[in-house]
Amino acid sequence: MAALGSGLAPELIRDRRVLPRWLTRERTAPIVTGLVILLIWQVVVSTQLPSFVARPSGIIMAFPSTVASEEFWIDVVVTLGAILEGVVIGSVAGILVGVAMGRVREINWFLSTYIRALYALPLIALVPIVIIWVGYSPASRLVIVIISVFLPVAVTTADGTRAISKDYLDVGRMFGARTHNIWFGIALPSAMPHIVAGIELGFARGITNAIAVEVLASVNGMGMSVFTKSNELNENGSFVYVLCLAIFAVGVRAAMIRFRHWVAPWYRGQ
């Protein structure tokens, strides 16, 4: 009965009939797909498309020379440095404003219109006006990353600190907690899972928006190099940069999960 009802079983049985047993194992399947994707990519590009189009063999060849160049490391340091700096500033500012919004209704009413409107706005639409105000300079990139992180962190912190359980507040008051104890001793820790989710979202948006500013404002960095290398018909070299950005983005996600386990070990959310 269970096999009938599980819904998954028929597919599993069918899959095993079509493919050899070891292919269906969860560990080998992604590796096989990856190899097949790479193979198809390599064959299609080298038989159908012009020689400058990126292909796996070309990317592997381009990897050592790209990574060995000094210009690559300068790009990595300025772009990732700006992103990390923006994430730190944006998170701290977002947490402070968010706690104030979550704990004082009047501040929430006063600020929420703008914070939520900006939060809804695709931040890439802010890039042109920031370029006009801050200039065609690395400062524009930093400003955009700060805004990208600040908004989600402020919104999630406000939501998280508003929703704290009344029991915590009652116990706190009974032990004579003052306002700052309630804000930073009770509300902030209990909102930690929300805050980490906000930082994670802001981090992802910050990476994307940093690249967008680099390209639109001609600021040197990894995003700019992806585009210039591609324009110089060095697509393989360009893809090395994309790989590094992807590794950084995936690493950030993994790091944020560990960070959440560290600051909120009790949290068992998704």
Add this chain to the structure above:
Amino acid sequence: MADKRSFAARIARFRIVNAWWIRIACYAASIILLLAVWQAFGNSFGVLFVPFSKTMTSLWSMLVSGPLLPALWVSGKLYLVTLLINIVVGVTLGLLLARSKLFAAAFEPYVYILYATPTISLVPFVSVLFGFTFWPRVLVSVLISIFPVLLGTTEGARSIPRQHLDVAAIFGSSEGQLWRDVIIPYVTPYAMTGIKQSIALSMVGTLVAEFFLNPDGVAAVMLEGTTIVDSAWVLAITVFVAAIAVLLVGVGELIERYLVRWRHSAVG
């Protein structure tokens, strides 16, 4: 001490009794303050930061006789096609990922890697392969905005309780009945949460595609203003885009609330 406490208590009481009025006052104060500061500062910064009144005049002239309405039509088309593809393809792939174990094991890691990769950095490769026309733009836009629908649907279809499927099997449901009566109603709220996010994200996708694949639509009008450093022009469009974004997010929330009104009783 006693006086102080009673004063604090009086304030606390005042805040509770007059909550509604204080709320209105806070909203009004924040809007009036922003407009006043904008107007005042706008007059003293010159070209870089124009006053509110000038921004609105600029927006009005752009809407009536300028390039904004045709651009809006171009961007709107891209947006709607993106959203439609997100819903159809996202839900289909999401169900496949949830209902076929082999498909999930084979492709899920790559879906997550693609999701984490900043899509903007893939734009040069899309333009080399497919050019700068409408469909390459759709591709970039979809790559940016499809994932919430896809992953939301997968999550929903994976969390269907076994009992529901067992009961359907006991009563001899056909495959069609199983989908109509169990799977689709159960997955809809999850897919809707993803679609709601995608309604906002498709706008990001549309703008990114227009900014980076040979500027077109609203993004092109914006960049034009940046090139000639006309801050009234750029500010006006930014405010306009923000208004549309707020509207779309609101519509998404309304649709979600309407479609998932049974969610709390069914899931919670």
